[in-house]
Amino acid sequence: MTAFVSLDGVRKQWSHTVTIGPVSLEIARGEIVALLGPSGSGKTTVLRLLAGFELPDAGRLAIEGEDVTALPPARRRCGMVFQHYALFPHLDVGDNVGFGLDRLDREGRDRKIAASLELVDLAGFERRKPHELSGGQQQRVALARALAPEPRVLLLDEPLSNLDPSLRERTRRELHALIKRVGITTLFVTHEQEEAFDLGDRVAVLSRGRLDQVGTPDDLYERPASLFVATFVGRANVLRGATARALGGSDGRVLVVRPEQLRFADGGLPGLVRERRYTGAAAFYQVETEHGDRLEVLGDPAAARMGDRVYLQAGTVMTFAEGRE
Amino acid sequence: MSPPSRALAPRAALALLLAWLALYPMLVVVAEAAKSDAVGAFVSRPGEWGALWASVWISLASVALAAAVGVPLAFLFEWLEFPGRKTLGSLIALPAVLPPFVGVIAFLFLYGESGFAARAVQAVLGLERAPWRLQGASAILLVHAYSMYVYFYLFTRAGLAQLDESLIEAAQALGAGRWETLSRVTLPLLRPGLAGAALLVFMTALGSFSAPYVFGGGFRVMTTQIVATKLNGELSLAMVETVALALVAVAGLAVLRRTEGDDVLTALGKGTARRRRAIRRPSVRRLATAAGWLLTVLLLLPHLTLAVVSLVPYGSWTTEAVPPVLSLVNYQRLFGEPERLRPLVNSLWMAGLSTLAAVALALAAGALVGRRRPAQLRGPIESLIALPWAIPGTVFAVALAATFSVYSPLTLRWILVGTVVLLPLAYLVRSLPVTGRAVLAAYRQLDPALEEAAASLGAGRWGVFRRVTLPLLKPALTAGASLAFVAALGDFVTSIVLYTYDNRPISIEIMSSLRVSELGVAAAFGVILMVVSAVVLGLGARR
Numbered sequence: 001m002t003a004f005v006s007l008d009g010v011r012k013q014w015s016h017t018v019t020i021g022p023v024s025l026e027i028a029r030g031e032i033v034a035l036l037g038p039s040g041s042g043k044t045t046v047l048r049l050l051a052g053f054e055l056p057d058a059g060r061l062a063i064e065g066e067d068v069t070a071l072p073p074a075r076r077r078c079g080m081v082f083q084h085y086a087l088f089p090h091l092d093v094g095d096n097v098g099f100g101l102d103r104l105d106r107e108g109r110d111r112k113i114a115a116s117l118e119l120v121d122l123a124g125f126e127r128r129k130p131h132e133l134s135g136g137q138q139q140r141v142a143l144a145r146a147l148a149p150e151p152r153v154l155l156l157d158e159p160l161s162n163l164d165p166s167l168r169e170r171t172r173r174e175l176h177a178l179i180k181r182v183g184i185t186t187l188f189v190t191h192e193q194e195e196a197f198d199l200g201d202r203v204a205v206l207s208r209g210r211l212d213q214v215g216t217p218d219d220l221y222e223r224p225a226s227l228f229v230a231t232f233v234g235r236a237n238v239l240r241g242a243t244a245r246a247l248g249g250s251d252g253r254v255l256v257v258r259p260e261q262l263r264f265a266d267g268g269l270p271g272l273v274r275e276r277r278y279t280g281a282a283a284f285y286q287v288e289t290e291h292g293d294r295l296e297v298l299g300d301p302a303a304a305r306m307g308d309r310v311y312l313q314a315g316t317v318m319t320f321a322e323g324r325e
Numbered sequence: 326m327s328p329p330s331r332a333l334a335p336r337a338a339l340a341l342l343l344a345w346l347a348l349y350p351m352l353v354v355v356a357e358a359a360k361s362d363a364v365g366a367f368v369s370r371p372g373e374w375g376a377l378w379a380s381v382w383i384s385l386a387s388v389a390l391a392a393a394v395g396v397p398l399a400f401l402f403e404w405l406e407f408p409g410r411k412t413l414g415s416l417i418a419l420p421a422v423l424p425p426f427v428g429v430i431a432f433l434f435l436y437g438e439s440g441f442a443a444r445a446v447q448a449v450l451g452l453e454r455a456p457w458r459l460q461g462a463s464a465i466l467l468v469h470a471y472s473m474y475v476y477f478y479l480f481t482r483a484g485l486a487q488l489d490e491s492l493i494e495a496a497q498a499l500g501a502g503r504w505e506t507l508s509r510v511t512l513p514l515l516r517p518g519l520a521g522a523a524l525l526v527f528m529t530a531l532g533s534f535s536a537p538y539v540f541g542g543g544f545r546v547m548t549t550q551i552v553a554t555k556l557n558g559e560l561s562l563a564m565v566e567t568v569a570l571a572l573v574a575v576a577g578l579a580v581l582r583r584t585e586g587d588d589v590l591t592a593l594g595k596g597t598a599r600r601r602r603a604i605r606r607p608s609v610r611r612l613a614t615a616a617g618w619l620l621t622v623l624l625l626l627p628h629l630t631l632a633v634v635s636l637v638p639y640g641s642w643t644t645e646a647v648p649p650v651l652s653l654v655n656y657q658r659l660f661g662e663p664e665r666l667r668p669l670v671n672s673l674w675m676a677g678l679s680t681l682a683a684v685a686l687a688l689a690a691g692a693l694v695g696r697r698r699p700a701q702l703r704g705p706i707e708s709l710i711a712l713p714w715a716i717p718g719t720v721f722a723v724a725l726a727a728t729f730s731v732y733s734p735l736t737l738r739w740i741l742v743g744t745v746v747l748l749p750l751a752y753l754v755r756s757l758p759v760t761g762r763a764v765l766a767a768y769r770q771l772d773p774a775l776e777e778a779a780a781s782l783g784a785g786r787w788g789v790f791r792r793v794t795l796p797l798l799k800p801a802l803t804a805g806a807s808l809a810f811v812a813a814l815g816d817f818v819t820s821i822v823l824y825t826y827d828n829r830p831i832s833i834e835i836m837s838s839l840r841v842s843e844l845g846v847a848a849a850f851g852v853i854l855m856v857v858s859a860v861v862l863g864l865g866a867r868r
Contacts, residue, residue, distance in 0.1 A: 051494075073494065074498075079498065080498040099501070099509075149500060
């Protein structure tokens with residue numbers, strides 16, 4: 001893979017106890033990479049380091065083979081969409097989108113503004129003020145503004161977090177289609193696994209300032225590199241001790257099994273169904289073992305009822321060394 | 326009776342009372358100016374036009390100078406981190422504590438012809454005479470810049486603190502450099518605050534009386550011109566001048582209000598304030614710290630000067646560069662002789678009483694039209710409360726004197742000139758905008774559900790007010806009251822027009838002490854005024 005964007009051993013120290021990195025990551029031309037992690041994991045810092053709003057204490061950043069580590073944000077040619085969009089309230093939509101288009105003459109600028117707004121399906125919105133727009137429209141203006149100067153890289157900071165939940169799924173699909181149509185290399189930050197899986201060609205999982213794993217969604221779910229990734233990405237039962245041994249684990253290792261990899265059988269690990277949560281096509285069961293552990297099982301809605309005594313068998317299980325979570 | 330009409334009667338009464346206090350005297354002065362033949366005299370005398378023009382350009386220049394000092398300081402203290410930033414940042418607002426007249430005499434003692442600075446230069450260079458005279462337009466502008474940059478400083482800092490940092494970052498990501506970001510994003514976003522500060526400075530400078538009175542010399546602005554004309558006995562001419570100045574004030578207000586604009590300039594998201602940048606290079610940091618402290622000393626010098634001069638016994642300081650004797654004798658005489666203590670007592674009771682009355686009127690206005698739901702007569706009541714702010718003190722004082730020098734109960738005019746009540750009445754009306762604004766704003770923030778909750782728990786009307794409304798209004802009340810009290814305590818501009826011997830306030834006593842060269846006594850009064858003001862403002866700002 002030839003890297004279009006590369007972060008090489010980038011490190012930022014906030015205080016004695018809080019350090020981000022070293023982070024190394026390569027992004028191919030036209031690829032969409034999601035930075036996924038819990039709050040405080042440093043994902044926004046990584047984004048801001050690439051945009052140039054923070055300067056790294058160590059490491060090197062390159063775009064298109066050009067070292068941009070010391071370049072000010074204005075000269076990196078990264079388009080950024082901020083979490084709260086940061087639309088200039090004193091300018092109308094057209095002037096917001098045209099803000100980065102100074103080098104064009106008036107006519108070229110107007111044409112580019114119109115084309116950018118067309119791209120996000122807001123043709124004719126030039127003279128509106130930002131506060132007259134709905135949340136979804138503001139997000140699209142922010143996107144049009146970032147894309148208008150034809151940046152090399154598009155950076156998105158929690159692009160959907162400010163939208164109504166009902167709007168999010170549709171916006172996500174539209175965003176994906178748009179990025180692919182433009183063909184721009186994209187890095188975006190999110191704390192929602194579903195968003196990362198849906199939008200990202202690859203997903204980079206951050207935990208406490210470090211990259212735990214970078215891979216396709218399938219990779220992360222089926223072959224997590226660490227206990228953290230296994231539990232942060234998707235639902236997981238984390239088991240230790242006797243219950244773990246009963247499902248094929250060994251001493252000193254943590255066993256992780258996904259709910260859909262557990263099934264009710266005639267023999268195996270005995271337990272009592274404590275809860276049943278019906279979701280339509282399937283049901284989640286909470287099964288309590290005799291050691292007091294609770295396991296989540298995904299199964300057929302008719303497989304068991306509350307209070308049933310059941311036996312569990314496991315399909316694929318994953319084991320990890322006990323250590324940092 | 327239906328609820329609206331029952332509520333209308335007290336509102337109408339309040340509106341009429343406020344109109345009689347704030348608007349009626351202005352109408353009287355306009356009417357009397359119009360019917361006299363002094364208009365012709367005003368129009369034909371070049372001196373009058375000169376004074377009017379001087380008022381306008383001095384005010385505009387004051388705005389420019391105050392902005393030139395205050396805005397960069399605000400950026401420095403809001404965006405950079407250096408040793409001593411916090412202490413300096415609050416000390417820097419100190420000139421606001423100095424009542425205008427006290428500030429002026431402190432400047433006189435410090436930079437005047439026989440002030441400390443002039444004497445020091447004279448001694449160092451071995452000159453026979455004082456190296457400069459602090460007089461004319463430049464002296465007035467110096468004092469204005471010193472006392473009024475605080476408005477720009479505070480407004481700009483507040484604006485910067487609210488500024489969403491991601492807007493600046495967005496501009497940079499779109500390719501804007503440092504200066505471009507400043508001119509295309511930061512300054513446009515600060516515009517409402519800057520316009521507000523410009524308006525405040527312009528109105529304050531236009532109504533400024535102390536500085537032109539003490540330093541003007543032959544240079545007349547309209548405020549000093551009015552008082553001089555009145556002292557000359559040309560009463561009808563003084564009225565015409567008063568109306569002319571009032572018109573300029575109203576015009577300035579209208580023009581500047583327009584530049585404030587009505588755009589929604591708040592960011593849409595919650596946004597984060599900018600992190601302060603630490604100055605990294607040690608040499609630059611030392612320089613910034615040194616400059617900061619130097620600035621503070623410069624700002625504090627007038628206060629210090631006043632304190633030192635107050636310790637100089639009468640006649641003991643003649644040609645020396647520094648006073649040879651320092652003692653507390655001025656304070657002893659001040660507190661020991663009842664006749665000398667009188668002005669202090671006068672100022673305290675007049676400021677106290679007028680503030681109480683202004684707070685009571687503000688509360689009445691708040692209770693009647695302050696709540697969020699629509700109320701009849703809200704517009705007129707709010708306008709009448711704000712009106713005195715737009716009228717220079719001299720103008721209002723002349724208007725009051727004109728109105729209450731006639732016995733005509735049918736037109737609501739009585740003879741109050743020469744009595745002790747006219748001056749506190751003037752203080753009261755001049756306090757209305759500040760107490761009214763504070764109380765009305767607090768009323769608007771009041772959650773109506775709180776009063777409703779108290780009522781549903783069985784509290785009566787008075788109980789709700791005493792146990793819920795008043796405690797919630799208290800911070801705004803004390804803030805407004807302390808500002809009003811301090812302004813009345815240090816007032817010079819209305820006092821010089823309306824005082825009598827029996828209610829002569831501190832500022833007038835300072836003036837007469839200066840006339841007989843009792844600099845020490847004048848300074849001691851100034852120090853007392855300064856200390857009381859600082860204490861009251863400190864108490865008012867406490868939550």
